[in-house]
Amino acid sequence: MNADQWIKSTSEHPFAPYNFAFIDEGAKREIRRKILKAVAIPGYQVPFGSRDMPIARGWGTGGLQITLSIIGPKDVLKVIDQGADDSVNAVNIKRFVTQVTGVALTEETQAATIIQTRHRVPEKRLSSEQLLVLQVPIPEPLRDVEPSERESRRMHAEADYGRMWLRLYEDIVKYKEITIGARYPAQVNDRHIMDPSPIPRWDNPKLHMAECLYLFGAGREKRIYAVPPFTSVASLEFEDHRFRVESFDGKQCRLCGSRKSYLDELIDDVNGKRFYQCSDTAFCAERQTIES
Amino acid sequence: MAYVAVKGGREAIASAADYLHYFQTQGDSDPLAVDQIQDQLYLAVDRVMGEGSLYAPDLAALSLKQSAGDTLEAAFMVRAYRTTQPRIDYSLPADTSRMRVIRRISAAFKDIPGGQILGPTSDYTLRLLDFALLGESSADRKRVMAQIIDRLPVSDPVPDALPKVIDILRRENLLVEHISPAAGRSQPDDVTRQSITLPASRSAALQTMAMGETGGLLALAYSNMRGYGNVHPTVGELRVGYMPIEIENRWSGKTETIGHVKVTEAEVISSLESDDQGPKFTLGYGLCFGHNETKAISMAVLDRAMQSSEPTSASEDQEFVLLHTDGVESMGFCNHFKLPHYVTFQSALDRLRKSQEKHER
Amino acid sequence: MAIFTACDDSQTIYRIMLMAMSHPGKRYAVAAPGNDSGGQWLILRLATCLMDHEVTFALSDGWDDALHKELAQRTGAHPTNWEQADFVFIAGGASDGWAATAKRGSLAYPDEGATLVYCVAALTEASAEEKTHQRARLTGPGIAQPGPPGLAGLSMAEYNLLQAVNADYPIGVDAFVVQGNQFIMGLPRSTRIEVK
Numbered sequence: 106m107n108a109d110q111w112i113k114s115t116s117e118h119p120f121a122p123y124n125f126a127f128i129d130e131g132a133k134r135e136i137r138r139k140i141l142k143a144v145a146i147p148g149y150q151v152p153f154g155s156r157d158m159p160i161a162r163g164w165g166t167g168g169l170q171i172t173l174s175i176i177g178p179k180d181v182l183k184v185i186d187q188g189a190d191d192s193v194n195a196v197n198i199k200r201f202v203t204q205v206t207g208v209a210l211t212e213e214t215q216a217a218t219i220i221q222t223r224h225r226v227p228e229k230r231l232s233s234e235q236l237l238v239l240q241v242p243i244p245e246p247l248r249d250v251e252p253s254e255r256e257s258r259r260m261h262a263e264a265d266y267g268r269m270w271l272r273l274y275e276d277i278v279k280y281k282e283i284t285i286g287a288r289y290p291a292q293v294n295d296r297h298i299m300d301p302s303p304i305p306r307w308d309n310p311k312l313h314m315a316e317c318l319y320l321f322g323a324g325r326e327k328r329i330y331a332v333p334p335f336t337s338v339a340s341l342e343f344e345d346h347r348f349r350v351e352s353f354d355g356k357q358c359r360l361c362g363s364r365k366s367y368l369d370e371l372i373d374d375v376n377g378k379r380f381y382q383c384s385d386t387a388f389c390a391e392r393q394t395i396e397s
Numbered sequence: 398m399a400y401v402a403v404k405g406g407r408e409a410i411a412s413a414a415d416y417l418h419y420f421q422t423q424g425d426s427d428p429l430a431v432d433q434i435q436d437q438l439y440l441a442v443d444r445v446m447g448e449g450s451l452y453a454p455d456l457a458a459l460s461l462k463q464s465a466g467d468t469l470e471a472a473f474m475v476r477a478y479r480t481t482q483p484r485i486d487y488s489l490p491a492d493t494s495r496m497r498v499i500r501r502i503s504a505a506f507k508d509i510p511g512g513q514i515l516g517p518t519s520d521y522t523l524r525l526l527d528f529a530l531l532g533e534s535s536a537d538r539k540r541v542m543a544q545i546i547d548r549l550p551v552s553d554p555v556p557d558a559l560p561k562v563i564d565i566l567r568r569e570n571l572l573v574e575h576i577s578p579a580a581g582r583s584q585p586d587d588v589t590r591q592s593i594t595l596p597a598s599r600s601a602a603l604q605t606m607a608m609g610e611t612g613g614l615l616a617l618a619y620s621n622m623r624g625y626g627n628v629h630p631t632v633g634e635l636r637v638g639y640m641p642i643e644i645e646n647r648w649s650g651k652t653e654t655i656g657h658v659k660v661t662e663a664e665v666i667s668s669l670e671s672d673d674q675g676p677k678f679t680l681g682y683g684l685c686f687g688h689n690e691t692k693a694i695s696m697a698v699l700d701r702a703m704q705s706s707e708p709t710s711a712s713e714d715q716e717f718v719l720l721h722t723d724g725v726e727s728m729g730f731c732n733h734f735k736l737p738h739y740v741t742f743q744s745a746l747d748r749l750r751k752s753q754e755k756h757e758r
Numbered sequence: 759m760a761i762f763t764a765c766d767d768s769q770t771i772y773r774i775m776l777m778a779m780s781h782p783g784k785r786y787a788v789a790a791p792g793n794d795s796g797g798q799w800l801i802l803r804l805a806t807c808l809m810d811h812e813v814t815f816a817l818s819d820g821w822d823d824a825l826h827k828e829l830a831q832r833t834g835a836h837p838t839n840w841e842q843a844d845f846v847f848i849a850g851g852a853s854d855g856w857a858a859t860a861k862r863g864s865l866a867y868p869d870e871g872a873t874l875v876y877c878v879a880a881l882t883e884a885s886a887e888e889k890t891h892q893r894a895r896l897t898g899p900g901i902a903q904p905g906p907p908g909l910a911g912l913s914m915a916e917y918n919l920l921q922a923v924n925a926d927y928p929i930g931v932d933a934f935v936v937q938g939n940q941f942i943m944g945l946p947r948s949t950r951i952e953v954k
Contacts (some may be wrong), residue, residue: 123481130768131484134810135590137772141808142869144779145932145946147899151590151869157476162729163677164736175776177769187740191406194736200410223739233781242733253716262865281755284742294899294948296928305744318780325726327592333780333948336899351747384610384740590812594867
């Protein structure tokens with residue numbers, strides 16, 4: 106259905122007075138311009154005039170504004186949170202998007218043209234036709250070593266990343282390990298250090314030389330950044346302390362048996378035992394279907 | 398054997414909405430009419446208009462009803478609505494000396510041209526709970542109104558325009574005037590269209606504070622007043638009143654008044670600074686929608702504080718003030734910590750376990 | 759509902775532009791509407807998709823006077839000179855050195871660099887460069903296999919110029935190449951161009 110048909114079909118709808126995809130065309134234009142610049146300068150945070158949304162700041166308004174600015178009636182949308190399609194926040198977001206666009210929703214990763222996600226990258230490799238939109242709480246990888254935005258912007262401008270490397274080194278001295286869990290910083294296109302959003306380290310390698318475009322939106326902090334396909338994304342490491350993903354040695358998914366996906370740890374509420382399940386529920390469901 | 402179910406997101410949200418409505422609908426009280434909120438909780442309405450950054454008293458009243466009085470939520474709803482409104486134009490700069498004042502005072506001088514007009518203020522009331530209000534009826538309200546009208550003294554009407562107190566200081570060359578490099582440009586910055594860049598222009602800083610949360614601005618201004626800073630404010634002038642908003646008609650080229658907005662304006666005289674003509678007073682400026690003196694004064698103090706060339710405290714640090722006083726942003730981020738964070742937590746657990754292993758070796 | 763049709767068009771064109779910028783050097787076909795697709799349909803669609811009263815633009819020589827007025831009126835964008843323009847429209851595949859004067863942004867705000875839009879006509883004969891076998895070779899983000907651009911029309915001198923203008927990454931300019939009403943190709947500043 107095209108936008109015209111959508112407007113006619115929703116005239117009785119509570120969202121009828123609003124534009125297609127809720128935000129006005131002027132806002133979309135600015136976001137679209139900024140996305141293009143983000144793609145042209147991989148890993149660099151482009152400031153944008155983030156609009157207030159009906160969903161709270163900190164709850165995905167950046168990712169949402171990107172999705173709403175690029176989505177069209179023919180798109181198929183998947184929204185996940187912590188890897189799960191029916192996490193409460195994901196449900197809330199996709200309910201809103203579908204109400205203001207009429208787009209079809211899916212839980213199947215390969216069927217989606219746009220995937221909006223919080224804190225996970227799908228296990229299945231995405232194609233060049235797919236777009237991944239990540240929700241970002243804190244876009245600035247240097248924030249832990251530098252609270253001032255002016256100063257962190259200067260550091261990126263001058264590629265003055267010494268203090269970030271120092272922080273990693275201090276971890277090793279103190280704990281013999283780099284203790285950063287999620288939000289592990291990576292250098293993009295051999296230039297800008299980027300915060301990949303709070304995805305686990307497990308997902309960092311997926312950004313390197315991917316086939317799809319990654320778009321990152323931080324609504325509250327008002328920044329957009331991107332990693333184009335076939336771009337170098339190098340998680341920071343030292344020669345003698347290499348970047349390591351989380352270990353699930355000896356563990357497998359209770360539902361599908363996978364040993365090669367990021368697992369959620371759960372406690373059985375009857376016997377107190379610990380067990381594991383795929384965080385990516387669609388990946389897990391598909392494996393279960395294949396096996397049955 | 399039971400295990401943690403991960404289905405049910407949709408049902409949970411629906412039930413949560415029902416439960417919220419339950420709390421909003423329970424009890425035997427009559428439904429709260431939006432016009433009652435607009436009339437009788439007008440200061441809450443004013444606060445929400447300011448923090449929602451939209452002058453629409455009826456919508457602010459509706460948001461207060463819908464949010465059951467949570468002003469952070471109410472301002473959030475107004476902001477979300479604001480986003481959807483098409484931007485037609487910018488007004489012409491408004492001259493606040495043309496404000497139709499209902500209140501206008503100065504602490505700097507005992508008497509001022511045009512007089513000290515106390516206006517509708519709770520400043521000199523005794524904060525004693527009035528239990529008579531528990532049984533107030535429409536008849537009571539009408540009676541009180543009739544008595545007020547009856548008691549009105551005969552006096553000259555308040556003029557439509559009153560000179561600014563600080564003009565006295567300007568005329569005597571006692572006030573530093575900061576003419577920024579941006580003065581004379583056709584448009585001020587608009588932080589709702591372009592994200593703020595630092596150092597921020599004065600227009601961007603004032604606009605950010607005008608939509609800032611009253612409590613947040615107050616806390617930072619208070620810190621400066623108590624000693625984490627040296628604004629040492631004197632209220633040069635505080636005005637509350639109705640300001641005409643004018644636009645230039647694009648087709649006729651004429652100036653048209655499209656309405657009036659109630660605003661509060663504070664001009665705060667601050668500590669000495671030297672320019673090439675010797676020491677002078679400096680000025681801090683604050684303006685916000687509705688009647689909200691605490692906010693306007695706080696804004697003015699922070700405006701002055703942020704002009705320090707060497708910030709020594711949070712209130713003097715422009716980045717600190719402007720990035721941490723938006724109610725919608727701060728409330729949203731604070732509450733986002735309730736969202737599931739189990740994937741990132743799992744990652745942190747992995748790191749902790751690894752570090753413990755190494756520690757044990 | 760004309761404005762909503764425009765909304766639909768903008769979104770469709772934008773997705774093509776996004777793909778083009780994400781996969782530099784690849785040419786993307788645009789489906790023109792069946793009815794009147796005047797000589798500058800694609801340029802105007804691109805403009806209305808991205809430009810409004812918040813941006814500025816400039817035109818090279820070689821355009822007819824009507825385009826200037828069309829762009830200003832349809833988008834509300836402000837005409838200005840090359841040095842200040844956010845968007846520069848270049849008639850043909852060469853800017854005669856002018857690309858070097860376009861805004862490149864700053865180290866702190868490289869995104870303020872301009873977007874150049876080259877409008878080349880479809881080629882009918884092999885160009886002089888093709889006869890001398892000069893080729894541009896593109897590498898960098900978005901490019902799976904280093905190789906020549908998928909859309910002909912920019913002169914080799916222009917490729918050299920862009921490479922020079924973008925030599926101090928991250929400052930630089932980003933470009934689209936538009937061929938008639940049919941194809942779009944993207945060249946972000948992150949692309950390294952070698953002319954051999």
